[in-house]
Amino acid sequence: MQETMETTQAMIDHLAAVNKILEKNNYSEARLIPILQEVQAVYKYLSKDMISYVATSIGVPPSRVYGVATFYAHFSLQPKGRHIIKLCDGTACHVKKSHGILNALYEKLNLSADKRTTDDLLFTIETVSCLGACGLAPVMVVDEDVYGQVTPEQACEVVDKLIAGEKAAK
Amino acid sequence: MSDAKNTLTVNNRVIEIAGERNLLELIRKAGIDIPTFCYHSELSIYGACRLCLVEVQGRGIMASCSTKPEPGMVIHTDTRAIREMRKINVELLLASHNRECPTCQRSANCTLQDLARKLGVKDVRYKQSTKGLPLDTSSPSLVRDPNKCVLCGDCVRVCAEVQTVGALDFAARGSNARVVPAFDNNLADVECVNCGQCAQVCPTGAIVAKSEVDKVWEAIYNPDKVVVVQVAPAVRVALGERFGFKTGENVARQMVTAMKMMGFDYVYDTCFAADMTIFEEATEFIDRLSNNGAMPMFTSCCPAWVKFAETFYPEFLPNVSTTRSPQAIFGVVARKTLPTKLGVKPENLVVVSVMPCTAKKYEAGLSKFTRDGRRDVDFVLTTVELASMIESMGIKLDELEPDTFDMPLGFSTGGGVIFGTTGGVMEAALRFAVEKVSGEPLQQIDFKETRGLAPRKEATLDVAGKTLRIAVVHGLGNARKLLEDIKAGRVQYDFVEVMACPGGCVAGGGQPITDEDNFRSKRAAGLYLTDKERQLQKPQDNFWIDKCYAESFGGRPGSHEAHTRLHTNYTNRNQIFDARSPIMHAKNDGAISICVTLCTRQKDCPGQRLLGRIVEYVKAQGLADQVNIEAAFSSRPEADGTIAVTVSDVIIPRNDSVEATFASVKQALDSALRK
Numbered sequence: 007m008q009e010t011m012e013t014t015q016a017m018i019d020h021l022a023a024v025n026k027i028l029e030k031n032n033y034s035e036a037r038l039i040p041i042l043q044e045v046q047a048v049y050k051y052l053s054k055d056m057i058s059y060v061a062t063s064i065g066v067p068p069s070r071v072y073g074v075a076t077f078y079a080h081f082s083l084q085p086k087g088r089h090i091i092k093l094c095d096g097t098a099c100h101v102k103k104s105h106g107i108l109n110a111l112y113e114k115l116n117l118s119a120d121k122r123t124t125d126d127l128l129f130t131i132e133t134v135s136c137l138g139a140c141g142l143a144p145v146m147v148v149d150e151d152v153y154g155q156v157t158p159e160q161a162c163e164v165v166d167k168l169i170a171g172e173k174a175a176k
Numbered sequence: 177m178s179d180a181k182n183t184l185t186v187n188n189r190v191i192e193i194a195g196e197r198n199l200l201e202l203i204r205k206a207g208i209d210i211p212t213f214c215y216h217s218e219l220s221i222y223g224a225c226r227l228c229l230v231e232v233q234g235r236g237i238m239a240s241c242s243t244k245p246e247p248g249m250v251i252h253t254d255t256r257a258i259r260e261m262r263k264i265n266v267e268l269l270l271a272s273h274n275r276e277c278p279t280c281q282r283s284a285n286c287t288l289q290d291l292a293r294k295l296g297v298k299d300v301r302y303k304q305s306t307k308g309l310p311l312d313t314s315s316p317s318l319v320r321d322p323n324k325c326v327l328c329g330d331c332v333r334v335c336a337e338v339q340t341v342g343a344l345d346f347a348a349r350g351s352n353a354r355v356v357p358a359f360d361n362n363l364a365d366v367e368c369v370n371c372g373q374c375a376q377v378c379p380t381g382a383i384v385a386k387s388e389v390d391k392v393w394e395a396i397y398n399p400d401k402v403v404v405v406q407v408a409p410a411v412r413v414a415l416g417e418r419f420g421f422k423t424g425e426n427v428a429r430q431m432v433t434a435m436k437m438m439g440f441d442y443v444y445d446t447c448f449a450a451d452m453t454i455f456e457e458a459t460e461f462i463d464r465l466s467n468n469g470a471m472p473m474f475t476s477c478c479p480a481w482v483k484f485a486e487t488f489y490p491e492f493l494p495n496v497s498t499t500r501s502p503q504a505i506f507g508v509v510a511r512k513t514l515p516t517k518l519g520v521k522p523e524n525l526v527v528v529s530v531m532p533c534t535a536k537k538y539e540a541g542l543s544k545f546t547r548d549g550r551r552d553v554d555f556v557l558t559t560v561e562l563a564s565m566i567e568s569m570g571i572k573l574d575e576l577e578p579d580t581f582d583m584p585l586g587f588s589t590g591g592g593v594i595f596g597t598t599g600g601v602m603e604a605a606l607r608f609a610v611e612k613v614s615g616e617p618l619q620q621i622d623f624k625e626t627r628g629l630a631p632r633k634e635a636t637l638d639v640a641g642k643t644l645r646i647a648v649v650h651g652l653g654n655a656r657k658l659l660e661d662i663k664a665g666r667v668q669y670d671f672v673e674v675m676a677c678p679g680g681c682v683a684g685g686g687q688p689i690t691d692e693d694n695f696r697s698k699r700a701a702g703l704y705l706t707d708k709e710r711q712l713q714k715p716q717d718n719f720w721i722d723k724c725y726a727e728s729f730g731g732r733p734g735s736h737e738a739h740t741r742l743h744t745n746y747t748n749r750n751q752i753f754d755a756r757s758p759i760m761h762a763k764n765d766g767a768i769s770i771c772v773t774l775c776t777r778q779k780d781c782p783g784q785r786l787l788g789r790i791v792e793y794v795k796a797q798g799l800a801d802q803v804n805i806e807a808a809f810s811s812r813p814e815a816d817g818t819i820a821v822t823v824s825d826v827i828i829p830r831n832d833s834v835e836a837t838f839a840s841v842k843q844a845l846d847s848a849l850r851k
Contacts, residue, residue: 010759010791014774014784014807017757021776025811054359055755061358063811067342068358068753069366076347 023048024059033064038074042081051082087123087130089168091148096136098143102155107144108133110158114165128172129165184249193247199240200228208253211262211291213269213379214328215241218678219337222329226265227291229258237261263295271302273380274323280381281560285689287379288326314362316541317370317534317685318383325355325382331374338678339652341484343368355382358753367487367752369652371480371676372534372685385534385686388555389565395526395555396439402518403526404442405435406506406585409450410532410596410681411559413702417688418563419573424698426706429578434566436579442518445581446529447588449506450595450604452724453477454715455733456742457499458608461671463734465613465642470494472647472662472669475601477501479539480676482746484652489659490748490820493827498743502595503529503536504545507552508741509585512728522550529556532596532684535676544744558686584720590707591715597700598650598680599626599633602673606637606646607714614640621713627704629679629697632658634669645669651678748822754808760791762804768848769804770841773820776811783807786821786834790841802849824848 027044031037041060046052052075061068075081091111095104111117111131115124123130139145142154148164182193186206196202198221203210213225223242230240233250237258252258270292277283291297312320329346332355336342343366347356357366375383395403407428416427428445435443461473476482476497485492500508507527515522529536539545540553557565566573580586591607594600603626611618625635626648633648647669649655655674661667677684679696682703692698707713715721730737751771770790774783787807794803810820821828821837823844828837 010788011784013757013759014787017755017807017809018774018776018781021755021809021811025776028811057359058753059755059809059811062753067336067345067367069342069345069347069356070336072356072358073345073347077349 021059024056028060028063035064035066038064038066038071039078042071042075046081050086051084053083053085057083084123085127087128088172089129089149091129091131091146091165092134092137093131094135094137094139094143094145094147095133096140096143098140099136099145102143104144107146107156107158107161111161111165114162128169181247184245184247184251186251187253193245196245199230199232199243199245199249199251202245203230203240203251203253210240210253211294212241213287213291213326214330216330216334216377219330219333219377222333225269225328227262229261231255231258259295263297266291266295266297267300267302269326270297270300272305273326274306274321275304280324281384281387282378282381286381312363313386314364315368315370315386316364316538317386318363318368318372318375319386320363320383321381322354322356324380326380327353327355328379329355330377330379331355331383334373334377337653339369339371339373339484339676340656341367341369341371341652344374365752367749369480369483369487369676370535370538370685371652373677375534375685376683376687376689385558385560386537387561388537388557389561392528392555392557392565395528401524401526402441402520403439403528404444404510404514404518405440405528405530406444406446406449406503406510407431407435407530408446408503408532408536408596408681409593409600409703410684410687410699411530411562412706413596413682413699414532414559414687415563416573417690418560418567421574422698423690423692423695424700424702426702427573428706429580430573430576431562432581433576433579434569434571434573435562437571437576438565438569440528442514442582442585444506444510444585445588445592446502446506446531447592447595448585448718448720449502449509450477450592450601451588451715451718452505452509452721452742453499453502453595454591454601454604454608455721455725456505456738457497458605458612458715459733460497460499460743461605461609462612465670472645472672473497475605475673476744477595477601478535478675478681479533480535481652481655481674483535483538483749484655484676486747486749487752488656488750490750490827492659493746493748496746498745500545500742500744501536501539502592503531503539503553503556504744505742506585507540507545509724509728511547511550511552512741513724514585522548526555527551527553529553530559530562531556532559532681532687533677534558534685536686559684560686560688563688584723587718587720588710589715589718590710590713592718593706593710594703596681596703597627598629598675599648599673600680600703601675602626602646602648602671604715605671605673608716610637610639610644611714611716613642618714626673627700644671646671646673648673650675650680652676745826748820748827750820751808751810751822754810756809757807758804759787759807760794760800760803760805762801764801767802767804768824768845769806769822770824770845771806771808771822773808773810776809782832782834783820786837786841789834789838793838793842794845799845799849803845 024045031041057071058068061071093108115129137145146153146156183190191206211227213227214222221242223239228240229237231237231252306323309322332344335344344355357363395401412426412428413424416425432443464473474496510527537556540556545552591604603623606623607621631654635646637644649658682699683696772783772787775781826844828840
């Protein structure tokens with residue numbers, strides 16, 4: 007009895023935040039995109055369960071919500087890491103060899119263009135088209151911190167520091 | 177004065193504007209056929225295919241489907257620039273389309289093919305860009321071929337707008353854009369009700385009915401098998417269109433000859449089973465009426481409607497008649513009576529149906545319509561599949577000597593015949609029920625209030641001092657509106673007929689695709705004419721059915737034997753998209769599944785305690801190997817706080833008390849285990 011209650015309560019607690027978001031947006035179909043944005047802000051990504059839950063709650067077919075979620079690059083249907091590394095691959099950064107940094111990070115974290123999040127859910131690597139800081143090219147943004155004129159070695163050092171920090175926290 | 181102003185010119189001809197919604201309608205009214213691909217008068221305007229281009233002087237080239245007519249416009253429909261653009265657009269569509277035309281089901285009846293020919297496209301200058309994606313063959317009714325999809329969105333719109341199901345939608349964008357069910361799931365795993373309206377509007381072969389033609393030939397050519405076939409009413413008024421007959425002409429007699437030539441041993445009529453359905457359904461209705469049963473009662477002939485109710489409105493399932501559909505009843509009667517009558521071993525009897533419907537394929541495959549490991553109906557063909565079989569034999573349908581259905585399962589009244597159109601089931605049921613309730617012979621057998629294509633048909637009848645309120649809807653969007661009206665208390669009825677396809681079975685997902693105006697009413701008129709010409713029009717006058725009851729089904733409708741064989745139960749499919757947590761997972765295949773829906777908006781939902789009780793009970797009884805338990809989580813705003821539970825396919829009546837619900841769950845579980 008206790009165990010069952012704990013399982014279901016855990017799911018209900020897990021869904022509590024999305025309930026708040028739905029309520030705030032008045033369960034309105036017209037508010038679908040803001041709802042998805044807020045849900046993703048809380049849960050880091052949009053799971054199937056979450057998309058279904060939002061869809062049935064606001065009375066829109068799940069296929070439509072899935073369509074919206076897959077249309078915008080902003081929405082992720084895959085879980086993301088705790089630290090998000092955004093590497094600029096805009097014209098200026100590209101010319102300044104950003105792909106060398108990307109490959110170094112891929113190698114270090116054992117990732118690829120198809121697999122962008124580490125198995126321990128610590129890191130996700132994303133490429134973006136321009137961060138608007140072309141004077142600092144090549145540019146990397148890790149979480150909230152901006153790094154300019156980065157070399158592959160420096161990029162790996164930043165990652166090392168974060169890993170060390172995670173270990174220390176444990 | 178104002179009249180004179182309300183005109184525009186098309187290709188130098190003055191045309192009057194008479195309330196047309198867009199230029200396309202107006203130009204077509206003027207007798208010029210503008211090519212279109214994504215435009216359907218019954219759907220919202222999408223403006224994607226860019227084939228309906230016209231030149232509006234002073235404004236340039238625009239899509240006529242999404243331009244409003246304005247007085248004084250000067251329009252040209254056929255300039256050099258337009259001609260070029262249309263051609264290029266069709267070439268681009270063809271470049272992203274798998275052009276295996278000769279082996280496509282839609283070959284010779286394909287909008288894309290037609291347009292390419294009409295516009296004189298002789299060469300595709302662009303590189304073929306199809307990706308060799310896998311086909312979705314998961315559904316028993318439909319096959320999706322993404323390589324033939326040109327993203328016109330017709331299926332998306334008919335499913336969402338007309339049927340309000342929304343099983344398909346666009347996903348991703350750019351070169352990855354595709355039309356898929358939610359989460360790129362298989363069609364069989366989502367809320368698709370198998371109505372096939374998507375296949376009807378698809379202008380290419382990207383969604384087609386799943387063919388069972390080869391399996392049927394296999395059975396016919398097997399010397400050990402006796403193959404019997406039933407043909408649904410709506411088939412006979414549409415089949416002829418493929419062979420040059422007028423739309424709506426009843427070709428049943430030529431069809432029987434053709435089917436005998438093809439090698440079917442006995443050709444029977446689903447209308448017989450339709451008459452029998454009325455015996456059961458109308459008896460059930462009278463019973464509900466006099467014993468305060470769940471009202472209104474809904475008809476249950478249409479498997480797409482039944483799945484719709486199971487998926488979106490499980491609270492109305494107690495209101496859906498438990499009577500099986502005519503196809504299913506025919507299957508039962510055939511399995512029960514034919515082996516002795518025809519001297520066939522039961523395992524050698526093959527039962528085939530020809531239906532105007534794709535959902536009937538799904539219905540025939542349901543495990544509840546199986547007995548002793550044999551399906552009641554082995555194979556289901558659509559009207560189009562039958563037409564292709566006849567064509568492949570080289571038979572000219574219009575030159576055949578007429579023949580008649582085999583007896584006794586080929587005998588029917590007019591009531592059984594009109595089952596194929598919206599309102600027909602209701603009219604047939606009224607012919608039966610009104611006579612039974614009033615106890616007097618029915619003088620006026622036509623109930624014209626049920627006829628026609630109005631979205632909702634209503635009538636109030638006085639029968640033996642009682643008032644009967646009836647309604648008929650067709651198209652699932654209209655059904656949804658009606659259910660919402662009932663829920664909100666805005667309307668009250670005693671008896672409601674629902675057919676999933678607009679127009680009823682005559683316009684079902686398995687019927688020939690036609691661009692003829694008013695094809696629905698023309699086909700319906702064919703059925704009403706047949707009804708008029710019948711000597712017997714009331715289902716209760718079908719004496720073969722009395723005989724059938726006497727010999728095989730307990731002597732009368734509603735008997736114990738009739739109840740076990742001719743009625744069914746329904747499944748709550750409402751939880752397919754709820755967030756779920758597995759609570760207990762059984763190792764055995766075919767375990768009974770219990771699903772408790774918890775309300776996430778209510779503090780301490782009593783469902784949690786109930787779930788705990790069920791888990792304890794299952795463990796204590798040592799049933800852990802035989803029962804799957806899941807929790808589903810829902811926040812539906814209208815959730816009323818009462819507990820929703822299903823045990824296998826039984827929906828537990830809603831009750832606020834955990835104890836009372838637990839007792840019902842226990843009872844349902846025990847009876848499921850006994851099975």
